[in-house]
Amino acid sequence: MGQTSSQSAPRSAANATPGCPIDHKLPPAASACPVPHDPAPKLAQCPIDHESINSLNQMPNMSQEATSSQSVALPTSRTESSIPRDPASKWEYPSPQQFYNALARKGRETPEELEHVETMVEIHNFLNEQAWQEVVKWEKRAYPDDDIQLARFKGRPGEMSPKARFWLFAGWLMPSRFNTEPPFDRHDWVVRRPKTGEEVRYVIDYYSAPPEPDGSPVFSLDVRPALDSFGSIKERIAAATEDVWAGLQESSKTVDSTRPQGS
Template identity: 60%
Template sequence: MGQTQSSTSVASPSSSASTRCPVDHSALAKQHPPDTPSAAASCPVDHASLAKRAQSSSSAASCPVDHASISKSSLATPAQCPIQPDPLDPRNHLPTLTQERAPSQTTDLPTDRTKSSIPRDAAGNWEYPSPQQFYNALVRKGWETPENEIETMVQIHNFLNEKAWEEVHKWEADVNKDEDLQLVRFKGRPGELSPKARFWLFVGWLLPERFNTEPPFDRHDWIVRRPSTGEEVRYVIDYYGAPPLPDGSPVFSLDVRPALDDFGSISMRVRAATREAWAKAAPDATSSHT
């Protein structure tokens, strides 16, 4: 919807078709024998108005739609869905988050925003949403959240993003550890499982006693720029929950890695997997010689 051009052409009927009554009077007469009232009186077509329309020089005049105006409008712009969503910021795929209270809100929430350590561009860093903006975003998505938990949720949200950025730096250190990286844009994709998440869910289904059987509760795609070269690399982040600590504190696990979009990212993944394999094999090799 919104991508197809609507057709404005109308087939012009012939002059005989435009003047002939569309009702079969012979069949109608059979239904109304001569001893009944006039059969023609039972015809549902207004013959007088039909004759007037037939005298018109333009056959399209009988159509109640203004073809000229519809042609101009449909040629000027393609058909579009009449319900348009709020415009999204291409950097984070989010609408402008208001600081106003939600209609059903019962308590005031802070509107102060915290600056992150994550550079957006050469001009400055990203700012995290305020608790009020965070709450408005949840309301917009239809997620019911207790208002007294919003500030804690914002703190967890900010903490996880900072940790994700640290993991990105660890990956990028293989390429250039002194690079001043920038997170130029990102997109939240909750509910969309990455191929790796699907694989581990399958493994968990096969071996539930050894592997996690819960899907990630969130996913982000981050586009990271290397300013020295202008190269942009997509990172995939899967957010997992873990059993809480004995004191009830929540525990989370992040799976951060470059997406397999190009040879450079594939090489990074292969080197990391090789290092992990050697690290696991090294203690075994040492113990075998003692």
């Protein structure tokens, strides 16, 4: 199963900021996930999983007020996602103003960030929509009739998953074959299966990929169930087996097509 998915950013986002939204020319402290993260004592927490949670929508009460040095007004409207929170509502994304306020808390309140913040929000929303589609693909394998919901989530940019560490090590050993860049972000999503009440954790690693020839940014998402339950382990093994079998079948077709007729 395609647990790693490459996605091009929306055309409007690509036109506004060609290439990866992460500025790799900035110092290490500033070159990071386009989604700002607020520091905690030991772990940077995603601002959309902040300690100030609205009990009605389980989202942080991020300020909609403009900063004192802000020279341009930003939209305060929030976009509803396609991701169900419960049977009656869906999750909402932060507004550009809330997003910029989170940047300001990180000390990234600059004219350049202000100019591109709406594009950054668009890319953030796009990536999370694509991640949800990958989660749905996994869930439909074993639970095709259950309308799953995203119960809660957490940004973990300061922690690399074991799989990300493995591929980074592989890139160090064989840089010509494997990616040498770590993921720029990680999220853990807890999905609820309403029919059984079961909750399952998914790990999402976000990677930057080489841009399209026209400069459009491309991202690679590695979405998979966390290996913390027997059911998730079984699904991961089944998906890996299917991928290997599909690869063998494709190789067999290639050999057959190159074999001389009558042999």
